[in-house]
């Protein structure tokens with residue numbers, strides 16, 4: 001497919017922006033990425049990348065780079081409150097490849113961003129502007145007009161086919177350009193820390209992801225062998241004034257109802273005090289676009305990270321939107337179609353992520369009923385229950401139109 005002379009501006013060089021830039025460049029578009037930071041961000045810790053996103057990344061030529069930097073856990077060990085041994089181990093590894101055609105991996109966020117950035121740099125038709133101070137964009141009948149204040153103080157103005165905000169949960173494109181809502185604070189924060197590879201190995205299986213449930217909180221840990229590290233995140237409640245206060249605490253303090261959870265307590269002790277603190281907010285807006293201006297990733301639909309799908313959905317967004325921007329007659333209809341394809345699926349994932357939080361944090365005696373259900377579903381129950389999620393492949397049909405697998409199957413039959 002030729003580039004048909006289309007120039008697309010993207011605000012944000014996170015996972016959403018870089019994946020979209022790469023996908024568009026492969027179709028021949030001219031892409032300009034505006035990033036406010038001086039380089040691709042290295043902050044954050046681990047990311048789980050499920051097969052539905054891996055299909056997309058592989059098709060963008062990243063399979064080798066990701067295989068080198070990512071790890072495929074054998075399974076997910078689930079520890080209910082107070083348990084020293086897993087209640088059940090949800091199988092990952094080979095069974096995920098067999099069922100869904102791609103691996104389920106974990107990796108450091110910076111390694112994914114770096115792989116995407118390196119791939120983008122190979123395309124002469126991607127221009128990355130770092131340290132951008134401000135941008136302005138107006139949509140009109142002939143596309144969009146963009147003004148950018150660059151790092152060196154110079155200003156550039158241009159006309160383009162479309163402008164896509166991939167500028168994260170607190171997106172300016174959403175709030176100031178599309179006049180959409182601010183993000184909603186969830187009442188929860190994520191405490192993140194990366195530890196040496198062996199720090200937790202006598203407590204948790206170093207070949208698996210571990211999920212530790214407690215009343216009102218939970219923890220997730222998995223190995224990052226490429227960096228010889230272990231990722232640990234503790235999700236806890238926090239009042240808004242504390243979460244966004246000037247002096248957040250340096251390390252999490254486990255609430256009283258968690259006392260007696262020896263494993264969680266030992267994990268917390270072993271982790272030490274070098275934690276990073278991240279208030280969790282979600283984005284809930286029905287409007288992902290107006291004219292030639294649209295949103296992808298967290299800018300459109302930031303969600304609870306309790307199904308590990310925020311970045312995965314951003315990657316799917318890019319796979320759906322890129323071919324539409326290159327084939328539809330105008331950006332407005334491309335963005336409208338993108339929104340109608342993506343919103344039902346993303347909405348379902350947002351709901352699932354939220355309800356996971358509810359289940360993970362249940363208190364006794366409700367937690368007993370939950371544990372019985374989880375145990376009865378067994379080590380492979382999630383393969384059926386989440387087939388709609390992991391089995392989705394947002395790649396384009398041969399005519400360039402993205403389709404859900406069900407539609408492709410019908411077309412084939």
Ligand SMILES: Cc1cc2nc3c(=O)[nH]c(=O)nc-3n(C[C@H](O)[C@H](O)[C@H](O)COP(=O)(O)OP(=O)(O)OC[C@H]3O[C@@H](n4cnc5c(N)ncnc54)[C@H](O)[C@@H]3O)c2cc1C
Nearest residue numbers: 012014015016036048167168190297298308309310311312
């Ligand atoms: C604790 C935790 C664990 C998670 N685990 C997982 C997981 O395992 N799997 C998963 O799929 N997801 C996970 N997520 C969710 C995932 O991190 C996000 O959904 C994902 O990073 C969103 O990517 P994005 O590119 O949309 O936004 P971001 O990663 O926030 O990127 C936005 C980019 O835009 C730039 N930007 C912002 N404003 C401007 C501006 N005005 N001008 C120019 N540039 C701008 C930023 O600097 C940044 O580079 C997790 C989230 C948390 C908090």
